[in-house]
Amino acid sequence: MKPSEIQASFLASRMLILATNRVSASLDAFSGWLAAGFAAALALFIANLDTVSKFVLLGNIKCASVLFLASALLAIADKLLAAFIAAGTTAATEGAALGKEIAASGVELDVPAFFSQVERALFWPLSAFARRSFANAETGDFGGPGRMYTKVAQVQVLIVIAQAGLSLAAAIVIVCGLAV
Numbered sequence: 450m451k452p453s454e455i456q457a458s459f460l461a462s463r464m465l466i467l468a469t470n471r472v473s474a475s476l477d478a479f480s481g482w483l484a485a486g487f488a489a490a491l492a493l494f495i496a497n498l499d500t501v502s503k504f505v506l507l508g509n510i511k512c513a514s515v516l517f518l519a520s521a522l523l524a525i526a527d528k529l530l531a532a533f534i535a536a537g538t539t540a541a542t543e544g545a546a547l548g549k550e551i552a553a554s555g556v557e558l559d560v561p562a563f564f565s566q567v568e569r570a571l572f573w574p575l576s577a578f579a580r581r582s583f584a585n586a587e588t589g590d591f592g593g594p595g596r597m598y599t600k601v602a603q604v605q606v607l608i609v610i611a612q613a614g615l616s617l618a619a620a621i622v623i624v625c626g627l628a629v
Contacts (some may be wrong), residue, residue: 450589458592463545465595469602470538476602476609478530484524487616491517494623510624516619523612530605536596539592560587 450458494501494510523527551558567622568576578597585593 455589455591458590462541462592462595465599466538466541469534469595469598470542473531473534473538473598473602473605476605477527480524480527480531480609480612483613483616484521487517487520491619492503504628505623506626506628513619513622513626516615516622520612520615520619523608523615527608527612530601530608532606534601537569537594537598541598567600574617 457563491514494505495514498510548558564579564586568579569584572577582593582597585591
């Protein structure tokens with residue numbers, strides 16, 4: 450790779466990492482509020498089932514509960530992906546600053562030993578991600594981590610959209626069950 454391509458790869462990775470960190474955090478906050486709000490509403494329905502059952506068919510409340518549980522499972526998946534993205538993007542941002550400090554100090558960094566130490570700390574599949582990122586970095590492709598976190602965030606987007614869809618479907622089921 451030419452030096453200009455290496456710089457472009459590094460800059461693209463940095464920009465993707467910064468953007469992905471912010472988007473993922475926003476998605477995670479939305480997912481959390483969505484799950485908490487719907488859980489509170491459903492808990493209110495269930496706690497007052499005797500009164501609510503006069504106005505909403507019990508079958509609809511049951512169906513909405515099942516849809517909410519599916520939505521809650523997606524919220525858990527969102528939390529796991531958000532934690533992975535937050536940890537990785539924060540480490541990348543702070544690692545870049547530490548790398549500058551080490552370079553400025555004049556101490557030579559044993560890059561293969563560094564890669565080995567990081568990889569050994571990770572379980573599969575994270576160790577496989579790290580190994581691939583390190584292999585790309587050795588060839589001058591520093592954009593790999595940014596691309597990976599951005600792809601994971603895109604999966605997170607799909608999960609949050611599905612979560613919102615299930616929550617909306619649960620609300621529609623309750624509305625359709627109104628016995629008014």
